[in-house]
Amino acid sequence: MTRQTSLIEQVGAVARRSAKGVLRQRALIIFPMLFPLILFAINGSSLSRVTELPGFPTHSYRAFLLAFPFVQGAMFVSISTGTSLARDVETGFLNRLALTPLRSEAMLFGQLGGAFVLGCVQAVVYLLVGIATGVDFVSGVGGVLVLLTLSLTISFAFASLGGLLALRLGTGEAIQGIFPLLFVTLFLSSATLPRNVIGTAWFREVATYNPVSYMVEGLRSLVIQGWNAQALELAFGLALALAAVSLALARPAMRSRLARA
Amino acid sequence: MRRFFSVTRAVAWRSIHNTIVNPAIIVPSIIFPLFFLVAFAGGLSRVSDIPNFHYAPGYTAFQFAFVFLQSAAFGGVFTGFAVARDFESGFARRLMLGAPRRSGIIAGYAVGAFLRWLVVAVIVTIAALIAGMHVDGNGIELSGLIGLGIGMNFTAALWAIGIAMFLRTEQAGPLIQMPVFVALFLAPVYVPLSLLTGWVHAVSSVNPITAVLEAGRGLLAGSPVKVALAFAALAGAAALLGVFSRRGLASAERAG
Numbered sequence: 001m002t003r004q005t006s007l008i009e010q011v012g013a014v015a016r017r018s019a020k021g022v023l024r025q026r027a028l029i030i031f032p033m034l035f036p037l038i039l040f041a042i043n044g045s046s047l048s049r050v051t052e053l054p055g056f057p058t059h060s061y062r063a064f065l066l067a068f069p070f071v072q073g074a075m076f077v078s079i080s081t082g083t084s085l086a087r088d089v090e091t092g093f094l095n096r097l098a099l100t101p102l103r104s105e106a107m108l109f110g111q112l113g114g115a116f117v118l119g120c121v122q123a124v125v126y127l128l129v130g131i132a133t134g135v136d137f138v139s140g141v142g143g144v145l146v147l148l149t150l151s152l153t154i155s156f157a158f159a160s161l162g163g164l165l166a167l168r169l170g171t172g173e174a175i176q177g178i179f180p181l182l183f184v185t186l187f188l189s190s191a192t193l194p195r196n197v198i199g200t201a202w203f204r205e206v207a208t209y210n211p212v213s214y215m216v217e218g219l220r221s222l223v224i225q226g227w228n229a230q231a232l233e234l235a236f237g238l239a240l241a242l243a244a245v246s247l248a249l250a251r252p253a254m255r256s257r258l259a260r261a
Numbered sequence: 262m263r264r265f266f267s268v269t270r271a272v273a274w275r276s277i278h279n280t281i282v283n284p285a286i287i288v289p290s291i292i293f294p295l296f297f298l299v300a301f302a303g304g305l306s307r308v309s310d311i312p313n314f315h316y317a318p319g320y321t322a323f324q325f326a327f328v329f330l331q332s333a334a335f336g337g338v339f340t341g342f343a344v345a346r347d348f349e350s351g352f353a354r355r356l357m358l359g360a361p362r363r364s365g366i367i368a369g370y371a372v373g374a375f376l377r378w379l380v381v382a383v384i385v386t387i388a389a390l391i392a393g394m395h396v397d398g399n400g401i402e403l404s405g406l407i408g409l410g411i412g413m414n415f416t417a418a419l420w421a422i423g424i425a426m427f428l429r430t431e432q433a434g435p436l437i438q439m440p441v442f443v444a445l446f447l448a449p450v451y452v453p454l455s456l457l458t459g460w461v462h463a464v465s466s467v468n469p470i471t472a473v474l475e476a477g478r479g480l481l482a483g484s485p486v487k488v489a490l491a492f493a494a495l496a497g498a499a500a501l502l503g504v505f506s507r508r509g510l511a512s513a514e515r516a517g
Contacts, residue, residue, distance in 0.1 A: 188304070
């Protein structure tokens with residue numbers, strides 16, 4: 001007689017598989033982590049003179065820009081999660097799982113386990129790079145912990161979006177094709193200049209309506225401002241909303257992918 | 262020589278045909294430069310207010326020169342992806358069996374890269390003009406800018422084709438594009454070289470792409486600078502990378 005496994009055990013098993021998959025393929029960790037750091041290093045130096053513009057909120061552009069790799073890294077997490085879930089769809093792994101008693105929720109949440117591992121590694125690396133390059137965290141040690149929590153929340157939100165796209169589109173190629181669109185949302189935000197300093201009116205308008213601006217600003221507030229409750233509420237709220245909507249839409253998609261005859 | 266040109270023409274035609282029947286191939290190479298133009302010329306326009314920033318035609322033109330040359334470089338890079346895809350699908354091996362002069366394969370892919378980039382260059386230029394770009398250069402100077410773009414496209418294509426032929430897998434994608442991306446961004450992208458500080462200034466000063474970018478901006482503004490140096494840098498890089506891509510082809514031939 002076999003024991004019926006609980007949902008938590010099922011999630012744990014799928015999460016272990018997902019995390020191992022990420023850790024085994026170093027390219028999945030190194031490239032997504034390196035690319036935002038390269039842009040941070042280059043832009044942090046190239047644009048350092050913009051702190052001389054009237055209204056710029058800090059004298060250190062590197063401190064201002066540190067939020068950028070966190071959010072860009074989270075976007076890479078979404079692609080990596082989406083690609084690995086799409087591979088499971090393409091290779092028929094999900095079809096084989098349909099023959100087991102695994103619940104669709106376990107597959108979905110477990111798959112995000114790999115994203116969580118990747119998000120943790122990235123956040124710690126970006127934080128250490130920030131400290132190593134002389135960025136001063138105005139909100140102190142407590143702020144650093146909140147920054148890591150917010151970064152993981154944002155990574156989880158984008159990973160959920162990646163999972164949803166994988167289940168809807170079903171191919172890794174389609175997920176890769178979505179990446180430029182995610183990248184656009186980051187560049188059309190207040191990631192490189194604060195909204196009050198953006199000169200072009202329509203760009204400022206787009207950045208104001210772009211939710212990514214508020215995720216960036218929430219992270220940034222902990223580095224250059226201290227404790228800004230409104231910025232943090234907006235950042236956490238929007239990240240959690242993105243995760244909730246993505247997961248709500250992904251659940252029925254996963255159920256249909258795991259449809260039992 | 263006739264056999265060389267017949268192979269070149271056939272490979273270039275196939276490259277163009279693939280682009281026409283599969284828009285997914287050309288769409289990213291159009292979207293990326295447009296997106297950079299919007300993000301940099303639009304979002305960073307206040308950068309031109311930094312003290313001592315002087316560029317007469319304005320910040321949109323300042324960024325257009327970069328985006329134009331970047332689109333040329335990435336036009337070459339995307340060709341490397343096509344070469345890698347051809348090796349993974351087995352087409353490239355069949356092509357090598359059938360080609361009487363195999364160096365024509367490299368030339369064909371390079372010509373394909375150039376023709377695809379022409380489409381992108383026209384679209385990006387129209388977008389910049391719609392965005393209100395001022396052009397102060399005359400016809401000859403603008404021809405010089407186009408010449409720099411062709412040189413950049415050709416050089417990047419040789420690099421990408423070489424890497425793709427050495428590795429023969431689509432997983433070579435990051436290795437094809439990352440060095441080009443980093444080299445481009447280690448030039449004075451957002452502000453003139455004189456306003457850069459720290460390590461980026463030191464690296465930019467010795468980066469050959471800086472000369473190409475400064476020459477491009479000078480030609481667009483009607484006050485040419487470093488034009489001979491820029492063309493010499495591109496010619497030198499193309500000569501080196503021509504040897505590199507030929508070795509890549511030899512490596513692919515040895516692999517069978």
